[in-house]
Amino acid sequence: MSTPQPSLQQAAPGAPYAGYTSPIPVVRTHLGHALASEWTKIKSVRSTLWTLGVFVVLVLGIGLLAGALVAANTSTESDLGGQSALSLGFFGLLLGSMCIITLGVLTTASEYGTGMIRTTMTACPTRGRVLAAKALVFFSVAFVVTLVAAALVAFVQVGMVTGAREPSGGEWLKATVGVSLYIALLGLLSLVVGSIVRHSAGAITIMIAAVLAPLVIAMFMFASSLEDVRQSLFEYSIPNQMSVFYANSLSESGPSGWDPLWIMLGVTAAAFAGAYALLEKRDV
Template sequence: MSTPQPPLPQAAPAWQAETGSAHPAYTSPIPVVRTHFGHALASEWTKIRSLRSTMWTLGVFVLLVLGIGLAAGAMVASSPADMHGDSPLPFGFFGLLMGCMCIITLGVLTTASEYGTGMIRTTMTVCPSRGRVLAAKATVFFVLSFVITLVSASLVAFLHVAMLEGHGAGTPSGQEWLKGTVGVSLYIALLGLLSLVIGSLVRHSAGAITIMIGTVLAPLVIALFMFAQSLEGVRQALFEYSIPSQLSVFYSTSLTGSGPSGWDPLWIILGVTAVAFAGAYLLLEKRDV
């Protein structure tokens, strides 16, 4: 009886010989790309331009700025009073004051709405760098709000100059044009950016919008009802540093005879926004999504 012979060794498959593993190596057909800040910007731009709330809020903003601004200019143009060389640019203040509420709302929704829907978990999973996400949101929103405000404010300013040219209106200087278009646009964009940061801190859309609208209107309203002589200093400070008063500085028509002047309101809102952004960044790194 013959003894069975052991089986002859067989050559290992090519994939096993190359990898030394019991499982075949897999190469993804999708190229692996190291992510960077540009990818976060592209993602946030896609989100903000695809939301209906963006179109609605910015559309209402343009309507308010153009509608109220042109209505104010038309009222002056239809009156027999002579402007005696006054600049026509300040008539754009009223529309921008109302329109900034739309920028505030959009700023809050840019961050807080993702927490309300739970979309923030997907965002943080795709981009684990939370600081990068916040910076990308802030950059996209700031550029968008600045461009929209600049176009709207400039259009109203040019129309006011044309409408009131025959009513004794003076020709605005280069400094007045710069402050009444670029300066005020930077201020409103920074105000919207502050709203975005507050939305990140509060994580609740209605709460953050209430806080920001209160920040805009409450100081002025409180100051109007401070009649006590002992509170005169507080009353004056509320008038001087209220957002409507600072916004009027860009048109050289401050609501008060003292307080911030020139470009001071821009540096104030920039400092406040920078401090709030730093706080939001630190809190975002510590919180659970």
């Protein structure tokens, strides 16, 4: 005797099937979801730990070493030329900025190298939202880490170099918050360049050249007819703009006060607009 088989109800041609309600709530995606996704990425990849770890080591190591050497060889305010000990933090942050540049490039370009960008864009088809989320998450991380490292070095250096001039409140603000904003924007510019170039090594090379090339080129401009160009390269080079935050500019003219921050903000905004336009036109 055969076992009766359960009958399958077939829908008539044109008749709708029974509805299905998913237990997973369906919500409209927004920027917060993209931010959560990018935060998960940046905190879980090893490149973040390595680049930020080396950055902190460079800033703290070089900063404390410079403070110890100056403290051992100065006794009066005149020995530092009337400057405060905050200016000693420049050297560590200049080298450490290479780490922030590298991390900024990897935040975008590495996804193109691995093909992960296709998954990202499938999960969030709004490409501008993806770029904005990457920029916000990276900028926040870079700024906080730089601020903590710069402030720690500044406090230690001021305490170590007893013969230096006592820095004012404005100098404290520029040597901590100001320079941290500048380096975070420099890293954000690297992120945007990585999105444009879509190649990690190429984008890192471009950014390192942007930091060092103007200063190196200016050093070999000996002709008097190129004096104006040479002076402009010195004044607007990234190392000189960073030194402005420590009231220790490499040139007597050029940017001053908070000018370097506005310059970097304008350049980054223009690059971001270009990256957004290309992202909307090109295939992933």
